Amino acid sequence: MIDLNHLRIFERVAALKSFSAAARALALPKANVSRGIAKLEEELGSRLFQRTTREVMLTPTGEALKIRCADIIEKVNQAVDYVGGMTGEPRGKLKVCTAVGFAINVLATQLPEFLRRYPHVDITLDLAHHTPDVIAESVDVAIRFGPMPDSSLVATRLGVIKRYLCATPEFLERAGMPQSIQDVSRYDVIEMPGSDGRARPWIFTRKGATIKVLPNTRVCVNEVLTIHRLVMNGAGLGILSGYICEPEIKAGRLVRLFPEWALPSVEVNLIFPSQRELAPSVRAFAEFMKEVNVPGYLWQKDTLEA
Numbered sequence: 001m002i003d004l005n006h007l008r009i010f011e012r013v014a015a016l017k018s019f020s021a022a023a024r025a026l027a028l029p030k031a032n033v034s035r036g037i038a039k040l041e042e043e044l045g046s047r048l049f050q051r052t053t054r055e056v057m058l059t060p061t062g063e064a065l066k067i068r069c070a071d072i073i074e075k076v077n078q079a080v081d082y083v084g085g086m087t088g089e090p091r092g093k094l095k096v097c098t099a100v101g102f103a104i105n106v107l108a109t110q111l112p113e114f115l116r117r118y119p120h121v122d123i124t125l126d127l128a129h130h131t132p133d134v135i136a137e138s139v140d141v142a143i144r145f146g147p148m149p150d151s152s153l154v155a156t157r158l159g160v161i162k163r164y165l166c167a168t169p170e171f172l173e174r175a176g177m178p179q180s181i182q183d184v185s186r187y188d189v190i191e192m193p194g195s196d197g198r199a200r201p202w203i204f205t206r207k208g209a210t211i212k213v214l215p216n217t218r219v220c221v222n223e224v225l226t227i228h229r230l231v232m233n234g235a236g237l238g239i240l241s242g243y244i245c246e247p248e249i250k251a252g253r254l255v256r257l258f259p260e261w262a263l264p265s266v267e268v269n270l271i272f273p274s275q276r277e278l279a280p281s282v283r284a285f286a287e288f289m290k291e292v293n294v295p296g297y298l299w300q301k302d303t304l305e306a
Contacts, residue, residue, distance in 0.1 A: 002043055004076065009036035010048060011073050014066040016137065017056050025138050027124065090281040091120035097134075098143035100127045101224040102268075105244065106298050114288050121281045134273050140282050142271040143289075154272045156286060158293045159300045160265035162242035164249070165202075165257045171234040172255060181211050181258055188236035189215035190227050202239065204261040211261075239263060243299040256304065268299070 012022035013033065023030040041048050048062035058066060098107065103125060111123065126139065134142050134153060148155050165184070178184055181204050194200040199220070201212045218236055221227055224244070231238035232248065237257070248254040270286055272278060278286070294300065 003036075003039065006036045006040040006043070007069050008073060009033050010040055010062075010065065011069050012138065013037060013049070013056065014058060014062065019056065089120060090118050090279075090284040092279070092281050093122050093124060094281045094285060095124045095126060095138060095140045096143070096285070097126040097128050097137070097139045097141070099145065099224065101228075101241070101244070102143060102145075102299070103127050104225065106293075109298065110289075110292050113292070114285065117288070118281070118284055121284070134271055140272070140279070141285055144269050144271045145266050147267060148269055148271075155269040156272075156290070158268045158270060158289060159295065160267055161299055162265055162304070163239050163263045164242055164245060164259075164304060165237060165263065166231055166240050166245050166249065166254045167237045167257060168232065168234045168253065169255055171236065174234075178257065181213060181261060184213050184237065184257075185216055187216060188218040190219045190221065190230045190236050190238040191215055191217045192222055192224070192227065193220050203264055204258070205264075206261045241266075241299065242304055243301055246301070246304055249304065259304075268293075 009022065009026065009028075009032075012025050013019055016022050016025065019033050019037075020030055023033045026033070037048065044061070044065075046061040047059050048065060050057045050059055096107075107125070115121070115123070126137075143158075144155075145161070167187075175187055178187060184202070191199060199215060199217045201214050204211045204213070215237075219230055221230070224241060227238050228240055228244050230236070231240060232253070240254075245254055245256075249256050270289060272282060272286075
């Protein structure tokens with residue numbers, strides 16, 4: 001008889017193409033993952049992976065097993081979720097993936113109440129700098145920012161984040177105050193990379209008019225809290241989330257530039273895999289997030305726009 005745990009380990013290694021990543025996803029020591037694969041190969045009498053110092057590749061036998069075991073693991077997960085839901089109380093492990101800034105500024109405030117309500121749910125927070133592959137990385141819920149691409153995933157919209165162009169008074173005193181939107185392209189900017197790694201144009205709108213500006217990106221960084229700190233320390237102009245920069249603007253530590261021009265808001269969505277019915281713990285988390293993330297609170301507090 002093949003040990004189902006070994007099959008689960010194989011499925012993660014095959015999906016993530018990494019023993020280390022599979023160990024993190026399963027919350028197991030890497031040595032346990034290696035032993036599980038070795039035992040499975042022994043039970044099947046065939047090599048499943050070709051391993052080098054740089055990559056993990058499936059053998060033809062491994063490819064065949066991957067195709068067939070994914071459905072088996074999925075059906076087992078469905079059965080476990082169904083039986084667990086019969087108790088009427090959410091329980092079990094819940095893997096939530098989101099950005100570092102949202103976790104620090106929002107989830108760290110909200111999750112304690114969720115944990116009090118659901119004492120039998122344990123949460124793993126994966127603070128990713130990349131957009132996760134929800135299915136391959138076994139993510140139960142992802143909090144994703146920006147427009148949703150066409151995919152096989154299910155999305156529930158939580159709201160939008162307003163954004164503002166800011167700089168410190170000290171930086172503006174040194175570099176001069178921009179007199180028009182077009183002037184922005186002459187200033188040092190801290191910005192996130194686009195999907196292709198290149199600078200993205202900034203789009204400003206006002207009363208039906210639209211202007212695109214290609215910023216002079218001096219620092220490119222893929223984490224919003226770091227952008228905030230760099231702007232606060234006078235490194236240049238930056239576009240900041242309203243709920244993060246609002247206190248600094250009101251205190252005079254930041255200047256909001258061109259308030260008459262609007263930047264596109266960022267959609268915030270809860271993302272779930274679509275191929276199975278939501279587990280009770282996932283459903284409870286989704287309902288809780290919709291309950292506590294409402295206009296006028298935390299990241300949807302929009303006093304600057306008002």
